[in-house]
Amino acid sequence: MKRIKSFIIVLASVLMFAACGTTETVPVTGRKHNISVSDEQVLSLANQEYQKYMSTAKKSTNAAQTAMVNRVARNLANAVETYLRNNGYSNELKNLKWEFNLVQDKQVNAFCMPGGKIVVYEGLLPYTQNDAQLAIVLGHEIAHAVAKHSAEQLSKQQNQQIGTSILGTVLNSTVGNGVGDVASQVAGTYFSFRNLKYSRDNESEADHIGLIFAAMAGYDPREAIPFWKRMQQGGNSNQNDLFSDHPSDAKRIAALEKEMPEALKYYNVKASTTKKSTTTSKRSTSSKKRTSHRR
Numbered sequence: 005m006k007r008i009k010s011f012i013i014v015l016a017s018v019l020m021f022a023a024c025g026t027t028e029t030v031p032v033t034g035r036k037h038n039i040s041v042s043d044e045q046v047l048s049l050a051n052q053e054y055q056k057y058m059s060t061a062k063k064s065t066n067a068a069q070t071a072m073v074n075r076v077a078r079n080l081a082n083a084v085e086t087y088l089r090n091n092g093y094s095n096e097l098k099n100l101k102w103e104f105n106l107v108q109d110k111q112v113n114a115f116c117m118p119g120g121k122i123v124v125y126e127g128l129l130p131y132t133q134n135d136a137q138l139a140i141v142l143g144h145e146i147a148h149a150v151a152k153h154s155a156e157q158l159s160k161q162q163n164q165q166i167g168t169s170i171l172g173t174v175l176n177s178t179v180g181n182g183v184g185d186v187a188s189q190v191a192g193t194y195f196s197f198r199n200l201k202y203s204r205d206n207e208s209e210a211d212h213i214g215l216i217f218a219a220m221a222g223y224d225p226r227e228a229i230p231f232w233k234r235m236q237q238g239g240n241s242n243q244n245d246l247f248s249d250h251p252s253d254a255k256r257i258a259a260l261e262k263e264m265p266e267a268l269k270y271y272n273v274k275a276s277t278t279k280k281s282t283t284t285s286k287r288s289t290s291s292k293k294r295t296s297h298r299r
Contacts, residue, residue, distance in 0.1 A: 017141035025159055027198075030151045031093055032213045039152060040159040043099055050118040050154070057123070064106040064126055073124050076138045076223075077104040080146055081120065088150070096150070112235075116145035118154050131234055136218070136227035143214030151213060153206045207250050208259060215260060215267045222274045225267035232257050 026039030064070050081102045088096050102120040109125040116122045122142060132138040149153070219225045236253040251259070 028152065030209065030213075031088065031091065032147075032216050033151075033209055035209065037152075037156050038159060039155045040162060041155050045281070046152075046155045046158065047099060048120050049158075050121070054119075056123045058105065061105070061123070062108040064108055066106070066126070069126070069129055070106045072135065072138065073106045074104045076135050077102070077122050077142055078126075079221045079223075080139060080142055080217055083148060084150060084217055087220060089137060090254065107282075112238075114141050116142070116149045118149050118152070120146070120149060122146070128203060131238060133234075134227070136223040137231040138219040139221060139223035139226040140225070140231055143216075143218040143223075144210045145214070146217060147213035148206070149209040150217075151206070153210065156206070157203070203249055208256075211251075211256060211260060212263050215263055216270055219267040219269075220270035220274060222271070225264060225271055228260050229257060232260070234258055282289045282298075 025038045027036055028039055029036055081100070085097060085100065088094065099118070100120040103122065105121075105123045107123055107125060110127040111125045112127045112131055114122070114124040114128055122145065124138075124142070128141065129138070132141060215225045215228060218228075232253050236257075250256075
């Protein structure tokens with residue numbers, strides 16, 4: 005009985021530890037998540053990984069494509085910073101040290117490290133085909149960084165590793181030697197499987213936030229649909245997402261279509277503001293010309 009009581013007490017402690025951390029709100033979606041690692045820790049790890057990758061990566065020699073990546077990425081970065089500044093996330097701006105890279109790699113891929121380090125592979129560009137579709141992809145990658153999905157995953161893994169280690173030790177002492185080792189292995193497998201669903205949720209959230217970011221930057225969010233259909237037809241899709249950390253393209257497209265009305269509100273506002281600014285500029289120029297002519 006004492007052993008069972010000890011097990012219950014320590015198990016409760018494990019669950020309490022797993023619940024520790026800081027509760028933060030994800031921009032745009034408003035979802036609450038628990039973070040038990042600091043920004044400094046995550047940024048340090050991200051910078052190490054980024055520097056290591058870039059030390060061997062070959063930057064693209066295609067000037068036009070490099071300029072396009074820099075242009076789209078900069079527009080997105082400006083839109084994201086404006087959103088964060090205007091919506092109570094100004095303290096997050098200090099963590100964003102943007103860098104944009106196009107590298108020589110045939111893989112259809114791109115990523116954004118925590119802190120705003122963006123890398124686009126040349127192999128992605130035949131699928132994006134235009135600025136707006138590239139913005140959809142980069143918006144998704146930036147969303148991972150802004151939503152702190154890496155910190156969320158690290159926190160989860162950290163709590164799981166400590167929890168399963170303590171659980172194994174407790175079982176060995178309360179039930180018998182060796183039992184805890186098996187339990188830890190089983191628990192680890194369970195947590196790993198559960199993470200797959202959790203990660204797919206992160207991917208879906210990044211799709212949603214990224215669509216909004218692209219619209220905020222002035223890119224038509226409707227371009228997301230032909231892009232993902234092209235990916236699907238090109239054989240770069242996940243037809244079965246049971247053991248994948250990304251949603252299948254069919255589910256992804258369906259979700260994006262559902263979220264499109266919200267994204268278009270941001271896009272239409274941006275387009276209207278840009279049009280108004282252009283009209284005002286033209287009127288000002290015309291007025292100056294008339295004044296000059298009178299003289």
